[in-house]
Amino acid sequence: MSNKPIGIFDSGLGGLTAINEIKRLMPNEDYIYFGDTARIPYGTRSKEVIKKYSMQDCRFLISKNVKAILVACGTVSSNALDLLQNSFSLPIVGVIEGAAKKAATIAEKDNGIVAVLGTDATVASCAFKNAVEKINPSLKVIQKSCPMFVPLVENGYTGRHDIAANAIANEYLSEIAPYRPAAVILGCTHYPLLADIISNYLPDSALISSGSEAAAVLKETLMEKGLLSEKGNGTTTFYTSDDPLLFARNAKRFLGKDISDNIYKIDIENY
Secondary structure: OOOOOEEEEEOOOHHHHHHHHHHHHOOOOOEEEEEOOOOOOOOOOOHHHHHHHHHHHHHHHHHOOOOEEEEOOHHHHHHOHHHHHHHOOOOEEOOHHHHHHHHHHHHHOOOOEEEEEEOHHHHHHOHHHHHHHHHOOOOEEEEEEOOOHHHHHHOOOOOOOOHHHHHHHHHHHOOOHHHOOOEEEEOOOOHHHHHHHHHHHOOOOEEEEHHHHHHHHHHHHHHHOOOOOOOOOOOEEEEEOOOHHHHHHHHHHHHOOOOOOOEEEOOHHHO
16 A cells, blocks of 8 residues: 555646546545646657657656556557656556557447547557557557647637537548447547547447546556555646646646646756
């Protein structure tokens, strides 16, 4: 048992989509969340830059004495998870394993088709695709890069009938829709906020939040290592690399509450 906090990081606000599920599964844990909003998006960066940013993010969280880290970012999980796990001694969990397992289970009972929506870097890595095919090589996996989804979410264009969001979603998803995938992995933690819009174009598909599925993997990992807290306050402290008040205002859409009195700015380049 450990009362140290759990660290969570993402390129921006997207990792917040996993917070509610994580807290539901592990209500006694304390959390430290870092959103690197000054350097978003990660998905259009080179692999070397993604690795640099993710190492800095981990070093910051480790400076806060966390006992484990959830990489709540599909881009980092796809391109740098091995590096992080090999560089640091504490447990580090990504968002790929849980989502792939859930997608495979659903697709096996249906038409055997899985779609992966992600950033340019995530799709190029084929990490989700490889994970699903490793579970069941007979499944068909379709990938689609959706680079404009992150800025839509970060700027609040998430309503089901939003004209701009629907125009972009139609461009991305019209070629996938005819396949009627049984499961669609939302390979970026920003994407669940666009679930209503995505469902407009893929109404028969089960949408899988990679962040939420990672919560179960994280809990299992902590249990195996004897690190799960039995008592605690369930508090979350937030950090950002850009304007804290802007972060707090946007975070309210994800969390349904104001966090402006509990968020702090850091210079991530110092780590």
